[in-house]
Amino acid sequence: MNKRFIEKELFLGTQLELVDRIVSNTQKKIKKAYYAINADCMLKYWSDEEYQKIINMPAHITYVDGMGIIFAQKFLKLPIARERIATTDLFPALVKHLQNHNSLLRIFLLGGKNDTAEIVIKNFGTKYPNVNFVGSHHGYFDKNEESNRVIQYINSLNVDILFVGFGNPIQEKWVNNYFDQLNVSTIITCGGLFDYYSNNVKRAPLILQKTGLEWFYRLLQEPKRLYKRYLFGNFNFIKNVFLIKLKSSQEKVMGDY
Template sequence: MRTIQILKAKVNLLTVDELHREIKRLIETKQKAVVDYLNIYSANIAYEEEWFAKFLNSCSIVLCDGKGVQMGAYFLGQEIPPQIAYNRWLWEFFSFCQTEHYSIFLLGAKPGVVEKSIEVIEEKGYKLSIDGYHGYFNKTNEENEEVVKIINTFCPDILLVGFGMPIQEKWVIENREKLNAKVIILGGAFLDWISGSVKLPPRFVTKFGLEWLYRLILEPRRLAHRYLIGIPQFFMRIFWCRLFGN
């Protein structure tokens, strides 16, 4: 698969159809693959944290999750990767899993959100083998081992993990070898979007790359530093990289 480099992290040049074909190949070859995503926030973490950059670059697939990454690619003179935003793509993904008869385990969010997400998925007419567990458990002791056991008992083709960055990446690093899932997809706040706990932005907001502003308005205290500091910081690093290299 073709990739480009944004600061210290790779991103794959994949359309949705190509992504689904690659996921199918990974499941069939039983490679225990990991799929993650790159946006401005994760690109900044990778720039500052060597372990995080190493993790992203070791993933089988890294998706372009945002206009910011596309703009970064443009300013660096790179090929612009297709954007695959989770809040839109996941419905296509569920259709793909239904067609291929892939089982899915959802992991993350507050207690009750997973159950609501599964309810919404089923109400929309998807017929999937699906289960899940919330993300509010101790990830360092026997409670974590019990969650791993629950996942392995279900033995999903695909495990979707949404703890937020970089917690979800650390958890995968520490537990990947113990998990029976064939493909692990990291999804951040995907369960909040599916369940309706957080409202999706209007399409025009997505079209103009203003999802960050929409989310900032919804959660100003939590996201102010990520966006008001992180976005200018990302583009300063992009321009520095363009002028002087890494």
């Protein structure tokens, strides 16, 4: 597959601006999916044609969840995101906004093992009692055989905002496949978000988040599971960005003749 950076226009605003847009679109019943993109996602984008097409769909919103993307935007002289929007930060920011505005928007959490999502609801329900969490379902169901049943359950609850945490790119492909069947205005894919807020996984210190080293903290927590993703993956991401830069420079030189 020809390696290029993301073809569509990314959301480049702040987290606060994204929260405002999500709430506004949801209230207006403007149906959209929201996808995060980081260095690991870009490796899948370059190797998985189906996932690439989903990310490039102009109707949906893709935001920057990774300092690697911002570094690449600067290096390639592309429009630069004003800040990194980690989905693990977007979720509590959105919940806090709904609490402060006494919103009645209905939220459903789909994904995680066993009762992980339910624990998240209990934890956030204690802190934000006015937020309207209406249900959850684990993510370990047969996506081919049981998706219709799960979707019927979600639709029966008149959900406004659906968080889907199956891991990338399974979650994006699932959302794309069942987008028309889901009677939900806003769908946000969220990876392992529920593990963080059910206290299964600890978040990196803020200084590591801001300097682009959150991946290193995660690697220290789960080295056996994540070493390929972060050690080999980060190298491949940097290599591909340099190749894109080189190709762009060569095309510019050829164009000058």
